[in-house]
Amino acid sequence: MPGHWLLARLGKRVLRPGGLDLTRSMLESLAIRRSDAVVEFAPGLGVTTRLALDFHPASYTAIEGDEAAAHRVRELLAGSEQRCLIGSAEGTGLPSNSATVVYGEAMLTMQGVAQKRRIVREAARILRPGGRYGIHELCLVPDDLDEAIKLEIQHVLSQTIHVGARPLTAKEWRALLEAEGFNIRTEMFRPMRLLKPGRLIQDEGLWGALRFAWNLCRDAEARQRVIAMRRVFWKYRAHVAAIMLVGIKHPQGARNNDHPRQEPNGNDGAPLEPANRLEMSWRRARFS
Numbered sequence: 001m002p003g004h005w006l007l008a009r010l011g012k013r014v015l016r017p018g019g020l021d022l023t024r025s026m027l028e029s030l031a032i033r034r035s036d037a038v039v040e041f042a043p044g045l046g047v048t049t050r051l052a053l054d055f056h057p058a059s060y061t062a063i064e065g066d067e068a069a070a071h072r073v074r075e076l077l078a079g080s081e082q083r084c085l086i087g088s089a090e091g092t093g094l095p096s097n098s099a100t101v102v103y104g105e106a107m108l109t110m111q112g113v114a115q116k117r118r119i120v121r122e123a124a125r126i127l128r129p130g131g132r133y134g135i136h137e138l139c140l141v142p143d144d145l146d147e148a149i150k151l152e153i154q155h156v157l158s159q160t161i162h163v164g165a166r167p168l169t170a171k172e173w174r175a176l177l178e179a180e181g182f183n184i185r186t187e188m189f190r191p192m193r194l195l196k197p198g199r200l201i202q203d204e205g206l207w208g209a210l211r212f213a214w215n216l217c218r219d220a221e222a223r224q225r226v227i228a229m230r231r232v233f234w235k236y237r238a239h240v241a242a243i244m245l246v247g248i249k250h251p252q253g254a255r256n257n258d259h260p261r262q263e264p265n266g267n268d269g270a271p272l273e274p275a276n277r278l279e280m281s282w283r284r285a286r287f288s
Contacts, residue, residue: 010226036055039063041104042065043064070086120176
């Protein structure tokens with residue numbers, strides 16, 4: 001069983017590398033309005049779905065490859081403008097220029113380089129010019145991390161969580177979005193503390209964290225695997241973090257490599273906030 005589904009079986013609801021705090025920051029930067037057409041890639045347990053629906057967008061569409069996960073998400077939806085479709089983020093089947101907000105969390109990390117590009121390209125295709133795209137993924141630090149260490153981390157992570165894990169550096173994540181026509185609006189980082197007691201309580205609440213711990217104590221095999229995951233995260237704590245990026249689709253469409261990075265305006269004409277420099281300073285201090 002892949003590590004994230006094992007954690008879910010034990011009662012963990014928030015499976016994002018930066019926790020619920022970074023998810024909330026992503027949604028805040030995406031600035032979902034009542035007029036927005038929102039698309040979520042791979043909603044999983046539907047935790048972010050609930051938060052996004054609290055903004056009451058004009059429409060919400062989830063693209064989920066797992067039927068069981070899709071069933072859970074559908075239980076959260078109401079009305080004809082909210083739906084969860086079985087499909088792939090690489091080819092959603094949605095019309096071009098039909099969405100104003102697209103986001104996905106903890107799913108690009110699990111894809112190969114070519115698949116990452118296809119998914120980001122699909123997000124760009126279905127977004128209208130000026131639309132917002134958010135990601136929340138694992139990140140390798142620093143940007144000039146030795147290639148041998150990168151490969152080692154990817155290999156050990158994949159072995160431990162039983163699914164291919166190919167996190168990128170912040171520079172590589174930015175380049176991935178920019179190559180498909182996005183200007184970076186927001187960039188934030190958090191330490192990778194998915195299985196730390198403090199993060200568990202922050203994400204799951206006290207009773208949720210206790211329930212997870214109780215289930216862990218009762219299942220020796222699962223406990224061994226979770227301990228192995230914690231050891232990996234601890235061993236590579238100086239080089240593994242969580243990153244959140246929000247990009248704005250360039251008005252001229254795909255691939256804006258030749259365009260200088262700029263601070264675009266939102267759909268309502270208000271200037272968008274620059275990348276969070278405090279977070280950048282924190283990252284340099286934390287991982288230097």
